[in-house]
Amino acid sequence: MICGASNEATLEQGGGVETSKILNITYAPDITVTSPIYSQNDAIRTVTCDPSGNPDSYIYHKWQHKSKYGDIIREFGGNKTLKLPDVQVRLRYQDSGEYVCTASNGIKNTFNKLEQTGSGLVSVNAQPVFTSDTIDRVKQFGEINKAVAIYVNVYSVPKFTNVVWTRDGIPIPTQNSAKYQLSSSSSIVQDKIHGKEVQLDGYNVTLTIHDLEANDFANYTVTLKSGFPDVKFITVLESASVPDIPGNFSQRDSAFTSFTVQWDPGSGGGYKQTFYIQYRVQGSSKWTSVSSGEEDINEQRRRRTYEVSNLQEGKAYELRMYAENKAMKRSNFTDVLIAFTTSSASTTSSVVIGAVVGVVVTLVIVCTSCIVILLIKRSQGKDQKEKNDKCYVNTGFQNIQNGDEYEEVENKFELTKVETVSGVKGSTVQLECPYKTPQGKRILWSRKTNPAIQYIDGTNINPDLPAELKFRLTVTGDHTAGYYHLSISDVRESDGGPYECFVSGTSGSVTTLQLTIITLKEDINMRFKMAIPS
Template identity: 65%
Template sequence: MFFCIPLFNLAPPKDILIQNVKDGKVSGTEGQILVLICTAVGGKPPPEVKLTVSSVSVSVTGNQSIQYTNQQITRNFDRQIVTCTANHSGFSNVLKKTAMVYLNLKPLKPTFCQTSISTEETIPLTVSCTSEGSRPPASFQWYIGSTNVTAFAKDTSSHTQPSDTYTVHSTLAYHVNRSYNTKEVTCKVTNIADLIGTQDRKQLDVKYAPDITVNSPAYTQNDDTRTVTCNPSGNPNSYAYHKWQHRSKYGELIREFNGIKTLMLPDTQEVLRYQDSGEYICIASNGIKDNNTKLNRTGSGYLIVKAQPVFTSDTTDRVKQFGEIGRAVEIHVNVYSVPKFTSYIWDCDGKPITLKSAKYESSSTPTIVVDTIYGKEVQLDGYNVTLSIRDLEVEDFDNYTVTLKSGFADVRHTIILESASVPETPGNFSKTATSTSTITVQWDPNSGGGYKQTFYIQYRVQGLLEWKILIVGEEDINEPRRRRTYELRKLRERNVYELRMFAENTAMKRSNFTDVLIVFTDTAVSATSSAVIGPVVGVVVTLVIVCASFIVILLIKRSQGKDKKEKSMGDYEALGVQDKPSIYAEMKNQKEQKQLRKQQAGKKQFKKSNNPSENIEINTTQEPTEKVYENEVY
């Protein structure tokens, strides 16, 4: 009996392959598709193939060739081992291959190294961000608001060995100003695994010194309440206020007030409220330095108080003005007026003047005037109102009044027109001090005759004919009079000087001379003492020697015998009568000669010329020209 047994062609697999393996790694990118394929080479019937991935729940089986696809691979697959096996039921040998999944990893979200981002306007911003877990190293991008400032950042990376990833640290250094305040600072990281990138944001706090404006509304003299308000704008919004300053338009300080946000001006008489006009300066700080490293910031506003016109102090101090018969004259008044006066009229002793005639003409022009504002003399923008009078006659010297009209009460001011005259002789011309080479004198200016006057001092050594002359000061017609001093220098020691002075005005009219002042310059103390002490010591020594000799001779004579006493005493008396008178006569003669020379010198020192027409040589280039002024008012 025969049986038919079928024969099968059995063959084991020759090899097993993992596709896309290079250097034992299967490369991929986090977040993208990953395909793993295991294929058995040969084998009949088709061998069983199995694919597993370590540490993750992946296990795929099939015959001959299998595939695992992950549409969005996650980073937990990184560096996991892929194992592929192939075997045949008819054979005991199992084929096996492994490879590592190696991914390009996205950078993790960056974090700021600072809990808050803050800087000052004058200090560059420095801020840092760190991102970990990237492969390859990530790159940072920086933004402030919408402005890309990456070019001002520096990145550094470090390799983390256990995970084979990179930590990247980036620092931005950028100069910001107040316009960047409250904007968001963004640090963003990207690499080939994440081209869109991930980012973190924080709000920027830029501290800056305040800008200051001052709110200064317009007022009128009828407003009882007048305020100015300081408006600082800085960060932080907390301020220390310093003293307010009230200044003129030309910068002169008028007054100060305690620091406060809103300043209420002290009340005053209605007609004086115009003095509140001017620049008000607020000074404040918030503890932040400005670009000039200053803590205190200033701002100002100009306050205007509309009021009736005011005749300024440079006019009210000039009650009298001067002219000359036969000549034209201009009478001036200065006015501060905001708003400007609408019209003006002149009258002479109460009688209206017809302007634009052959005799009179008037005009007003803008000018800088001087007024006393709260006790301070300052410059203001005002007007000069002028009355021109032609061909002055005696009856023209009278009182002239100008009346200014405006939306407020009319105001008037009267000027007395007088005939110009010769300046008065300076008063109280006297000596105040002397030294070996200087003489200091003082005088009181008197009227300049309606014009600016100049003061002159003439001086000479007594006995000389030539006077030397010096210009020693000036006085304007509106200048307050005060006692003046002048020091003549580089004079001769132990000399007698004659001094006198006069005044001359710009009309070329000269006052009389003062009385002649006679002054001695001092003698040097050291030279005088030496000259006196030397001769005195010599005389004393001589007298001591003479007396000692006399006593010695006397003792010797007395020691001789009684028989010779009378003869010796007779000789001594003869000698005494003869010599003693000659010694004292010589001393008396010397004393009389010294007294005679002193009397002659005294007569010479006090000798002065009384001739008023004596010729004078003017010398304004003399060395003793330094002036010493005193503020004494008389």
């Protein structure tokens, strides 16, 4: 800097006076990062940090290698020139990305920051790469008579110049074809760069096949061409079937805050399948889903059970389930099952039922004694009318006297068994059918009214029943072993009466179960009227 001064005296003498001073202005550096465009064939690859500040003596801090989307891939020690570590030729494309240099000269910038940063892009031209989000697509799935899109994700700088698809080694004609359609589009892909999964700008390469036929399920190879060696990827197109709906979905038992359900797995469509149960309190709108187990394709099929826990006490729940296989195909839902958690009142009622059972056993003993007395009197030549007047027991047969001989006349069925079942109002009662279902037959349940009302056919609940009743019925029992029982939840006084179970298509045995409903507010008074012979 120069400063000068003059007056009239110095002007007359043709001059003036001046002095100079050198100013040293310091400032923080601006940083630029430079690098040439490399090829995968270049073994030496460097990145240069160029700071510009005053003073021009710098301290270099760490380098960072980032993806375009800001993910930190790796870090290096600080110096002006970064020499990238050498890797295999096919992996050198991974050096592409943003490189950030940090340096300082002891001067803070306007933001009071001492260390300054600058960045630049490094590009390595290389052969196309099938990215890590494609490696898992060695198997892809389609369905007969539908279209399928077989695709791969690719990172390619520069972009590939040509795509060729083959099926079992035979080129696929994609031009002007109604069956095959080839496409490629820009896409964000995911790849593992120097050991870290990051997002990259890449491409989606797709072969669409319309109206799949059986011979379309084959091996497909895509070949990408560029100025570098060709790259190939093989994928197998397999048929994907929807899994079967789980069968015989029913409640097995219950507790205060849980219940156990059971089902029979069906076909997984040729793939490993996972079972899911959804449940909600009856009347609510939101379903809760839980994974309830898996079945592999080579696993022996068996009945499955699962305990649904952390529920509310004494509540009715709606449940449904479905299966989903590895091909991401999902079955339809089962019918909605109504299940109940146990309430404290149910526990109290169990004690009451125990007392009732004791009374019933006592009465059976009394009744048996009556029969023995009758037989003794008959053997002693007592009058038949006297015996009939004093005691009568319905055995399911009608005895007709013919002299000293008796002719047995069969009823409609060979044998009718009558049992009594008691249930406390509001609890769940299970009516057990003792018959094992023969091959090709079904257990039928009906209520003995006039006319009879069919409740159950196999595992199917009569859809014509009132909704209030239908939702309270469940087919329980070990279905695999051929046993089908009728479970009635939230029993009411109107549910009382006789029920029948028998095997379809036969004239064999019938079991009649007399359901008696007990209310806790009433005295338990079971009366049996019979004549005791004298």
